[in-house]
Amino acid sequence: MKLLGSGVDTLVLNLYWDKAGAYTLPEEFASALAFLKEQAKENPQSAIYWGIDAFIPLPVDPDGSRLFEAALVLPSVRHYEWGLSFANMVFVRLSRPKATTSVDFPAVRVEFTGSYMHRMGRDVDAVVRALVEAMENLTGHKPSRVQVSRVDLFADVLVPHGYLRLESLPEFSSRARVRGLYSMDARQGPGAPAPGLAGGPMSNTPPSTGVRVPDSWAEGPTHVAAYLRGYEWSGFTFGRGALMARVYSKTLEAKFKEASRALLRDYEATYGPLDGMVVRAEFQLTPDVLREMVVVGDGADVRDWDTFLWALPSIWAYLTGTWLVHHSVGGYSLDDVRHAPVSPYWEVVQGAFRGGENAGRLVRERRVGLVDAVALARQALGAYMTALASIGRQKGQKVLAMWSWLLREVGVAKGEAEVLPQVVRARKLAKFGVMPEAMVYGGV
Numbered sequence: 001m002k003l004l005g006s007g008v009d010t011l012v013l014n015l016y017w018d019k020a021g022a023y024t025l026p027e028e029f030a031s032a033l034a035f036l037k038e039q040a041k042e043n044p045q046s047a048i049y050w051g052i053d054a055f056i057p058l059p060v061d062p063d064g065s066r067l068f069e070a071a072l073v074l075p076s077v078r079h080y081e082w083g084l085s086f087a088n089m090v091f092v093r094l095s096r097p098k099a100t101t102s103v104d105f106p107a108v109r110v111e112f113t114g115s116y117m118h119r120m121g122r123d124v125d126a127v128v129r130a131l132v133e134a135m136e137n138l139t140g141h142k143p144s145r146v147q148v149s150r151v152d153l154f155a156d157v158l159v160p161h162g163y164l165r166l167e168s169l170p171e172f173s174s175r176a177r178v179r180g181l182y183s184m185d186a187r188q189g190p191g192a193p194a195p196g197l198a199g200g201p202m203s204n205t206p207p208s209t210g211v212r213v214p215d216s217w218a219e220g221p222t223h224v225a226a227y228l229r230g231y232e233w234s235g236f237t238f239g240r241g242a243l244m245a246r247v248y249s250k251t252l253e254a255k256f257k258e259a260s261r262a263l264l265r266d267y268e269a270t271y272g273p274l275d276g277m278v279v280r281a282e283f284q285l286t287p288d289v290l291r292e293m294v295v296v297g298d299g300a301d302v303r304d305w306d307t308f309l310w311a312l313p314s315i316w317a318y319l320t321g322t323w324l325v326h327h328s329v330g331g332y333s334l335d336d337v338r339h340a341p342v343s344p345y346w347e348v349v350q351g352a353f354r355g356g357e358n359a360g361r362l363v364r365e366r367r368v369g370l371v372d373a374v375a376l377a378r379q380a381l382g383a384y385m386t387a388l389a390s391i392g393r394q395k396g397q398k399v400l401a402m403w404s405w406l407l408r409e410v411g412v413a414k415g416e417a418e419v420l421p422q423v424v425r426a427r428k429l430a431k432f433g434v435m436p437e438a439m440v441y442g443g444v
Contacts, residue, residue, distance in 0.1 A: 001344050002158040004267045004278060006352035007122035009114040009152035013305065014106030015135055016145040023107040023139055024097045029055050033082045033094070036073035047073040049084070056134045058090060062121040064130065080109065089116035108135060109149070115259055118266075128305055146305040148290055153316060154282040155352035156250060156267070159345055161277050164247070165233045169226050172247075173325050173338045174238050238324050242288040245324050250278040281349045283319045293318075316353035320346065377407045381424045 017023035032049060040047035053067040060066040068086045077083030080093035093109040110131055120127050128146065136142045227234040227248070235248025251274075254260035268274055290303045295311060302308045302315065326349075327340035342350070381403055400421045407417035 001348045002271065003348050003352055004156045004158055004271060004274075005122070006155040007153075008117055008124040009154050009282065010150065010284075011112045011117065011124065011127075011148070011152070012150040013110050013112075013128065013131065014145075014147045014149050015108040015110065015132075015143040016106050016147070017139070017141060018144040019141075022141040022144070023095070024141075025094070025139065026055065029138070030096075033073060037075065037082060040073050040075035044075055045072075047075070049073055052084070052086075055138050056084075056092065057130075057137060058086060058134055059120070059130050061119075062123060062126070089113050089119070106147070106149075108143070114152070118259075118263065125309060147303045148285075148287075148305060148308050149303075150284070150286055151290075151308070152282055152284050153312075153319070153353070154280055155349045156263075156278055156280050157345060157348050158267075158271075158274055158276045159279050163277065163345065164249075164279055166226055166228065168233075168326075169224065169236055170337060171327050171329050171343070172224075172236065172238065173327060174224060174323075242286050243323070244284045245319070246280070246282045246284075247326075248280055248282075250280050252277075279345070281320070283324075285315075313353045317350070320350045377410060377412050377420065381407075381421060385424055 036047040036049055049071045050069065052071040053069050056071075057067045060068055068090070071084040071086045071092075074083035074085060077093050081096040082094045084092040084094070086092070090113070091111040095105075095107045112127060117124065117127065132143060132146060223238070223240045225237045227236070229252060232252055233249065234252055235246060238245040238247075250260055250263065254264050264274060264278060267278070287303065290308070291301045293302045293311070293315060294300065295302065295307060300307055302311050308315075325338075326343045326346035327337050328343045329337055329340045332340040384403075403421040404417045407420060408414060412420065
């Protein structure tokens, strides 16, 4: 068993500017984006922004000697005014500057693909520092916050051929309640469930304290699936949605994906011929998970980039020591697999992100979201008013009085509880083309 590479694969970051007017874009830059966006709607492949490095200097090589000189402007992006694709390796979404910047919505969202991280030598800290400097170069102000929206952590291990197979699924302890088996014809698309592209070494500074994780995630994934490509084992997936793990064959994936072949060539250049099968263990973490992983002592979650990087060994220790474990089941029944020792393969996986003595110490905490009474009231009142307007019933002060009482019951302030129903009612009537009674003048 040999660890070939580990680190961060896909990484999605949200950037915030808290002060009003801090997030601005050069007029020349914004005008060019607007023009190219319209061009992209007619011919997406022609909307190329040459000279993008003057505004967003993102490095192409680990030493930063070369920058992306061009980017493709996307015709449309969700929730953002503009989108840029840097060689399909880095994707940047930009908001249109406003007089004030919302502290709750990221002005810029950036996705670094696994291909880019591999090209940059998995030096994730250097990648993020270059991004922050590029955004400061673009806006004139350094982002006030950099938060992790999604991150994929992985470890590539060389194991003997056939070490993992379809029958190995019960050797993993995951407390899963649903199991599925999926097979894909070898002539069709990939059978492996993971889109991971590459790997490489990355060192991490161990944290001095642990991370506590809520009970909801300590229970493990609720879905397990096995995949085949033709008659060969392709991989397993554990969990779905907020937190997912994949254990799959990079060797098999390299048969039909060039990026994986390039990865294996890099490993061979470093370690020599690979006599065995390269298996990747990969965990995909989303904001729902990251906000519930809390640093012991100060209560801060690990979405903040600096906190995440510092706590990375603790996070990996939890994922591979509690949430998912592969066991050596010799002499143990499948009903007692949790008490079997950790397999030699998984010991290598667990050691991929080495931390200090407290790296594996976790305290679980269930985070309860704050309730916005006004937002909930608006939703309920809006639905009710829509129903009334749609059936033609608009009159009656009893409706407003009833809702004023209900809003006070859920915690809305008295003054707002009396005004809010009238405002929502007027807007709904206008949407349905109905004039409120106060604006109706008989005989006119």
